[in-house]
Amino acid sequence: MASPYILEAQELGRRIPHGEQWLLDRVSLAVRPGDRISCRGPSGSGKSLMLRALSLLDPLDHGAVLWRGASVPAERVPEFRSRVIYLHQRPALLPGTVEENLRCPFTLEINKDRHFDRARITNWLHLLGRSADMLNLSPDNLSGGEAQLVVLLRTLQLDPDVLLVDEPTAALDSDSSKVVESLIDHWWSEAPDKRALIWVSHDFDQARRVATRIVSMNQGQLQEEK
Amino acid sequence: MQATYISLSDSQVGLAALLIVINAVISLGLRLGLERALVWASVRTVGQLLLLGLILKWIFELSHWYAVGGIMVVMTVVAGVTAVQRVSRRYSGIWFDTILSMFASSWLITAFALHGVLQSVEPWYHPQYAIPLLGMILGNTLNGISLGLETFISTLSVQRDRVEMMLTLGGTRWEAARESVRQALRTGMVPILNSMTVVGIVSLPGMMTGQLLAGAEPGQAVKYQIVIMFLICSATALGTLGVVLGGYRRLFNGRHQFCHWQIAPSSQAKEK
Numbered sequence: 001m002a003s004p005y006i007l008e009a010q011e012l013g014r015r016i017p018h019g020e021q022w023l024l025d026r027v028s029l030a031v032r033p034g035d036r037i038s039c040r041g042p043s044g045s046g047k048s049l050m051l052r053a054l055s056l057l058d059p060l061d062h063g064a065v066l067w068r069g070a071s072v073p074a075e076r077v078p079e080f081r082s083r084v085i086y087l088h089q090r091p092a093l094l095p096g097t098v099e100e101n102l103r104c105p106f107t108l109e110i111n112k113d114r115h116f117d118r119a120r121i122t123n124w125l126h127l128l129g130r131s132a133d134m135l136n137l138s139p140d141n142l143s144g145g146e147a148q149l150v151v152l153l154r155t156l157q158l159d160p161d162v163l164l165v166d167e168p169t170a171a172l173d174s175d176s177s178k179v180v181e182s183l184i185d186h187w188w189s190e191a192p193d194k195r196a197l198i199w200v201s202h203d204f205d206q207a208r209r210v211a212t213r214i215v216s217m218n219q220g221q222l223q224e225e226k
Numbered sequence: 227m228q229a230t231y232i233s234l235s236d237s238q239v240g241l242a243a244l245l246i247v248i249n250a251v252i253s254l255g256l257r258l259g260l261e262r263a264l265v266w267a268s269v270r271t272v273g274q275l276l277l278l279g280l281i282l283k284w285i286f287e288l289s290h291w292y293a294v295g296g297i298m299v300v301m302t303v304v305a306g307v308t309a310v311q312r313v314s315r316r317y318s319g320i321w322f323d324t325i326l327s328m329f330a331s332s333w334l335i336t337a338f339a340l341h342g343v344l345q346s347v348e349p350w351y352h353p354q355y356a357i358p359l360l361g362m363i364l365g366n367t368l369n370g371i372s373l374g375l376e377t378f379i380s381t382l383s384v385q386r387d388r389v390e391m392m393l394t395l396g397g398t399r400w401e402a403a404r405e406s407v408r409q410a411l412r413t414g415m416v417p418i419l420n421s422m423t424v425v426g427i428v429s430l431p432g433m434m435t436g437q438l439l440a441g442a443e444p445g446q447a448v449k450y451q452i453v454i455m456f457l458i459c460s461a462t463a464l465g466t467l468g469v470v471l472g473g474y475r476r477l478f479n480g481r482h483q484f485c486h487w488q489i490a491p492s493s494q495a496k497e498k
Contacts, residue, residue, distance in 0.1 A: 088390065158395070
């Protein structure tokens with residue numbers, strides 16, 4: 001029988017390298033299609049580590065991540081990561097133009113059968129009140145909000161099933177934050193019964209705004225909030 | 227042309243040392259503070275080369291495979307250790323990878339030179355050929371390996387966000403590391419490529435100079451130098467590629483994870 005969960009964390013544990021202290025302490029979380037989960041918690045509580053563990057970026061000392069009910073073998077990790085995408089807190093952009101950055105995922109083997117859709121990107125930019133001229137800018141000339149927007153567009157054009165976002169608006173003003181929120185909401189609304197979102201946020205108001213389910217992390221342990 | 231050269235006496239060597247004394251006096255006069263370093267470097271040069279001369283004389287007279295092989299092993303290990311010591315950030319396994327790459331590249335190319343190019347070297351370990359050839363190859367491969375390693379580790383560390391960005395978008399570990407590997411190989415090859423570009427125009431290489439001073443026919447000296455440049459270039463490419471790919475295998479595991487926590491500053495870098 002197919003699993004009802006798109007992504008599952010089963011007692012994930014991660015220790016300090018060469019140490020005994022648990023940074024993630026038996027974290028379990030089941031994500032269904034349609035879930036919009038926000039994760040809160042103090043700095044250093046393990047929120048980012050949980051997202052990294054869920055995207056299989058770091059090795060685990062305990063537990064497993066299941067993708068549609070099954071563990072992910074090594075050879076399918078790139079495929080898994082192209083469907084469950086983790087978005088780092090700091091926007092990482094390559095030298096070149098914005099358009100070159102947006103084309104970057106299509107140079108990867110996993111996306112060899114897909115193509116960059118300029119019209120779709122331009123449409124998104126118009127929805128966000130931006131001109132297509134932005135595509136010709138160098139990343140050096142982008143504001144923090146614009147850089148975050150570009151990495152979001154670079155990710156969302158791949159139509160991921162699950163988006164793991166790590167405080168994407170932490171360094172942005174309220175207007176830029178709203179733009180980021182609306183873009184993510186637009187992506188989720190395109191297929192609300194197929195997609196899921198986990199959003200790490202310090203901001204309680206934002207957590208309530210973007211999520212329908214809130215969990216909190218404290219000292220590496222995850223708890224569901226009522 | 228007959229192969230003759232002017233034999234040097236100790237007093238002639240002393241006369242050349244006078245130039246260092248003049249340099250030291252200038253340094254004292256201008257308060258440059260270089261006199262100690264100059265004297266120490268000169269003493270080391272004399273001491274190290276005299277010791278090498280004694281060892282080579284002994285090995286040339288002995289001419290046994292184990293003596294030649296023994297000194298070649300020592301030279302290669304020292305080159306490998308020196309290459310790692312020049313790297314500011316290291317990872318677990320770097321010593322093994324570097325010494326192995328140094329052995330694989332320099333010995334393979336030296337063996338090719340002795341058997342494939344020179345052909346008539348008998349026995350294979352003839353110290354007159356094997357030791358100088360390996361020495362020249364090691365000296366240059368060492369530079370390539372240390373530059374390549376330094377570039378590889380530093381670009382991975384500095385561009386960690388970009389490396390992980392490629393992984394998070396579904397890139398394989400090779401796709402994520404490829405740019406760092408490319409940069410490392412290019413940097414490792416820069417010194418030898420620069421040398422090859424200007425050789426004979428800006429610089430007269432040491433080996434060719436030595437042969438000319440020893441009375442060799444210029445045409446032969448040139449041919450030897452061309453062969454040596456090609457050997458050095460190939461060994462540097464092979465050694466740098468080996469050590470960078472070794473580092474790649476250690477820093478990216480089979481689950482396409484970048485093991486950045488393995489990278490740590492060297493003890494010298496920590497002291498700074």
